[in-house]
Amino acid sequence: MRIVCQKSELQRSVNIVSKAVALKSPNPILEGLLVSTEENNVVLYGSDDTLSIKNSTKAVVVEEGKIVLPARILSEILAKFDDCELSMYTEDNNMVMECGHSKTTLCCLDAEMYPAFPEYDATNGILMFAEKMVSMIDQTVFATSISEDKPILTGILVEIESKSTKMVALDGYRLAIREENIESSIDHKEVIVPAKSMREVARILPEDESDVKLFFGERMMSIVCGDTEINTRVLQGDYIKYNNIIPDNFITRVIVNRHELYNSLERASIMARQTKTNVVNLNIDGETLTITSNSEVGKAREELDINLTGKNLEISFNSRYLLDVLKEVDDEEIVFDLNTAISPCVIRPISGNSFLYMVLPVKTSNTNV
Amino acid sequence: MRIVCQKSELQRSVNIVSKAVALKSPNPILEGLLVSTEENNVVLYGSDDTLSIKNSTKAVVVEEGKIVLPARILSEILAKFDDCELSMYTEDNNMVMECGHSKTTLCCLDAEMYPAFPEYDATNGILMFAEKMVSMIDQTVFATSISEDKPILTGILVEIESKSTKMVALDGYRLAIREENIESSIDHKEVIVPAKSMREVARILPEDESDVKLFFGERMMSIVCGDTEINTRVLQGDYIKYNNIIPDNFITRVIVNRHELYNSLERASIMARQTKTNVVNLNIDGETLTITSNSEVGKAREELDINLTGKNLEISFNSRYLLDVLKEVDDEEIVFDLNTAISPCVIRPISGNSFLYMVLPVKTSNTNV
Numbered sequence: 233m234r235i236v237c238q239k240s241e242l243q244r245s246v247n248i249v250s251k252a253v254a255l256k257s258p259n260p261i262l263e264g265l266l267v268s269t270e271e272n273n274v275v276l277y278g279s280d281d282t283l284s285i286k287n288s289t290k291a292v293v294v295e296e297g298k299i300v301l302p303a304r305i306l307s308e309i310l311a312k313f314d315d316c317e318l319s320m321y322t323e324d325n326n327m328v329m330e331c332g333h334s335k336t337t338l339c340c341l342d343a344e345m346y347p348a349f350p351e352y353d354a355t356n357g358i359l360m361f362a363e364k365m366v367s368m369i370d371q372t373v374f375a376t377s378i379s380e381d382k383p384i385l386t387g388i389l390v391e392i393e394s395k396s397t398k399m400v401a402l403d404g405y406r407l408a409i410r411e412e413n414i415e416s417s418i419d420h421k422e423v424i425v426p427a428k429s430m431r432e433v434a435r436i437l438p439e440d441e442s443d444v445k446l447f448f449g450e451r452m453m454s455i456v457c458g459d460t461e462i463n464t465r466v467l468q469g470d471y472i473k474y475n476n477i478i479p480d481n482f483i484t485r486v487i488v489n490r491h492e493l494y495n496s497l498e499r500a501s502i503m504a505r506q507t508k509t510n511v512v513n514l515n516i517d518g519e520t521l522t523i524t525s526n527s528e529v530g531k532a533r534e535e536l537d538i539n540l541t542g543k544n545l546e547i548s549f550n551s552r553y554l555l556d557v558l559k560e561v562d563d564e565e566i567v568f569d570l571n572t573a574i575s576p577c578v579i580r581p582i583s584g585n586s587f588l589y590m591v592l593p594v595k596t597s598n599t600n601v
Numbered sequence: 602m603r604i605v606c607q608k609s610e611l612q613r614s615v616n617i618v619s620k621a622v623a624l625k626s627p628n629p630i631l632e633g634l635l636v637s638t639e640e641n642n643v644v645l646y647g648s649d650d651t652l653s654i655k656n657s658t659k660a661v662v663v664e665e666g667k668i669v670l671p672a673r674i675l676s677e678i679l680a681k682f683d684d685c686e687l688s689m690y691t692e693d694n695n696m697v698m699e700c701g702h703s704k705t706t707l708c709c710l711d712a713e714m715y716p717a718f719p720e721y722d723a724t725n726g727i728l729m730f731a732e733k734m735v736s737m738i739d740q741t742v743f744a745t746s747i748s749e750d751k752p753i754l755t756g757i758l759v760e761i762e763s764k765s766t767k768m769v770a771l772d773g774y775r776l777a778i779r780e781e782n783i784e785s786s787i788d789h790k791e792v793i794v795p796a797k798s799m800r801e802v803a804r805i806l807p808e809d810e811s812d813v814k815l816f817f818g819e820r821m822m823s824i825v826c827g828d829t830e831i832n833t834r835v836l837q838g839d840y841i842k843y844n845n846i847i848p849d850n851f852i853t854r855v856i857v858n859r860h861e862l863y864n865s866l867e868r869a870s871i872m873a874r875q876t877k878t879n880v881v882n883l884n885i886d887g888e889t890l891t892i893t894s895n896s897e898v899g900k901a902r903e904e905l906d907i908n909l910t911g912k913n914l915e916i917s918f919n920s921r922y923l924l925d926v927l928k929e930v931d932d933e934e935i936v937f938d939l940n941t942a943i944s945p946c947v948i949r950p951i952s953g954n955s956f957l958y959m960v961l962p963v964k965t966s967n968t969n970v
Contacts, residue, residue: 302898305871305875305898305899308871309868309871312864312867312868312871313868314864326899333865333903333904333905334865334868334901334902334903334904335901335902335903336868336872336899336900336901336902337899337900337901337902338898338899339897339898339899495681495683496702496703498681499678499681499682499703499705502674502677502678502681503674503705506674528708529671529674529707529708530674530695530705530706530707530708531705531706532703532704532705532706533703533704533705533706534702534703534704535702536702
């Protein structure tokens with residue numbers, strides 16, 4: 233192989249595909265990137281057992297070839313080069329990289345040993361903006377389970393109907409639903425994608441209006457955006473019927489400024505964190521929400537103006553579960569729908585159904601049942 | 602106690618004195634800050650067994666008092682408040698902090714239990730700019746020893762003469778000397794200050810032309826800058842006679858661009874780091890310096906233009922020792938003075954004596970003795 237390319241472009245490409253490469257793998261070849269030439273491009277592949285990523289970048293291909301390079305070292309070297317026209321060629325089973333007065337020689341692994349890259353079926357997919365995909369992931373992924381007790385809950389459910397696409401996550405304490413109106417030729421399709429893959433997808437995709445296409449195979453989902461193709465394994469099994477657990481009616485409705493509530497909860501959670509339970513108490517009384525927290529080292533009290541419809545209520549939460557929601561949502565004002573101190577709280581936008589969060593309260597010694 | 606102060610100013614003060622406060626101390630009162638009032642100021646104190654810091658900030662003192670507050674929590678709370686006029690008052694052995702609609706109550710500890718703050722003798726000191734002090738510390742502290750084998754080497758030697766002040770550090774593999782022409786009434790004074798204290802001093806002092814005064818006591822050094830007073834324990838014992846170990850004559854003198862050498866060494870050290878020894882080889886041949894490094898995963902080669910006086914030489918170094926020096930020095934070009942592949946290398950400025958570094962080479966299988 234012999235190519236000439238721009239250092240900064242190759243570096244960008246290496247950083248993208250490296251997201252699928254494990255630092256340490258039982259199979260050392262998976263610590264490498266497959267580098268190959270394809271017309272006027274150099275194509276990089278990285279993969280682990282869950283995710284595989286392909287990215288191509290422009291290059292002058294003088295001589296074709298295919299080789300595996302150690303991902304971490306390659307990335308470190310490119311980071312230290314000034315931007316330059318980089319000349320790369322194989323020599324005695326090594327890859328030589330020349331840039332100005334710098335010459336680096338990297339031991340290669342045999343490309344024949346590298347696993348085949350998955351092929352996707354491009355006939356039946358959906359199309360959306362990259363920034364929408366990123367937002368849907370960011371606003372749900374935190375509610376996936378970190379416990380392997382129910383492996384299905386470690387993934388995000390992607391639910392596609394002909395007029396809308398939903399992402400859903402739940403971990404037994406909270407539920408996150410994010411919906412976008414997206415037209416597609418798919419009648420109904422459900423896949424459960426590992427949270428780990430989704431986090432990497434959100435990091436790789438640009439937060440702009442670039443087109444993203446999603447394709448669905450038997451055991452995988454493919455995400456294609458520009459020069460990048462991401463394939464992720466999907467989880468097998470049936471997801472929980474989450475619609476059945478969302479309450480229909482509410483006794484108490486609170487409309488509150490999201491930013492103010494976030495800041496108040498953050499301050500109150502400093503004390504809450506000193507205890508193991510991380511509990512903050514919310515007292516909804518008329519047009520005032522009072523948040524309190526207690527610990528051995530002290531206590532906090534925060535007051536906020538709210539808009540209340542319905543009954544007053546005292547209820548306690550794990551502050552982190554509320555903060556996770558408030559941090560990701562963009563709306564200036566949001567709605568809290570509540571019933572009793574032991575029934576779930578539903579958080580939604582003032583209008584529309586772009587998101588719905590449900591958080592279970594914490595039962596404390598003060599909880600009135 | 603009852604005071605009113607600006608949140609941002611108190612926060613700045615808390616952050617300064619917290620640098621002397623341990624996260625965990627066998628004596629819990631030392632995890633706190635002593636807060637006291639003094640005319641129109643609130644004065645904060647923090648200390649551990651090595652360092653004690655005092656800072657005062659303006660406040661409206663409504664009622665005098667003295668109390669100890671938990672440092673970490675106080676700092677976390679202040680970081681989460683918006684800037685505001687903060688009202689603080691004691692109530693039932695608690696400190697109440699009010700800011701807008703936020704009220705935080707912190708359990709206090711008894712100020713009587715807090716150790717007395719050291720007093721310094723202000724009669725015999727030296728004066729310098731804060732930025733000079735920071736630069737002297739930054740350019741020497743990395744060469745202090747991290748091993749407790751010779752405790753004296755874990756400190757920086759501060760050597761004051763009537764016309765100059767030096768800071769010196771050495772760890773058995775390298776030596777750093779930094780000198781400033783500072784006039785003082787002190788004939789000769791040597792103290793050895795723990796590196797830990799010096800690092801905090803460099804973090805606290807502003808990098809500008811603020812006046813810093815240094816005072817010397819029996820077992821401590823005091824650094825006074827504006828509203829901040831830092832007292833550090835000094836190490837007991839005699840420092841190594843470092844002047845005796847610096848070679849006088851040189852066979853090889855190389856003048857090199859510092860920035861270029863730093864970048865080349867950084868790239869070469871990626872390969873060097875893959876081995877345990879971290880070795881880079883320098884081949885000085887005419888007007889070219891060639892740096893090479895080898896490891897199982899590959900090799901690097903870098904070429905630089907140099908100005909050589911004297912003989913060619915091949916010599917190897919631990920790349921980190923050279924990088925540590927090149928990173929801290931500001932000069933565009935610097936001088937390397939060398940003799941043989943097994944004798945120390947001296948690094949100095951093109952003119953003047955503001956710094957001198959000495960680094961021992963590494964003996965490799967290729968070393969010609």
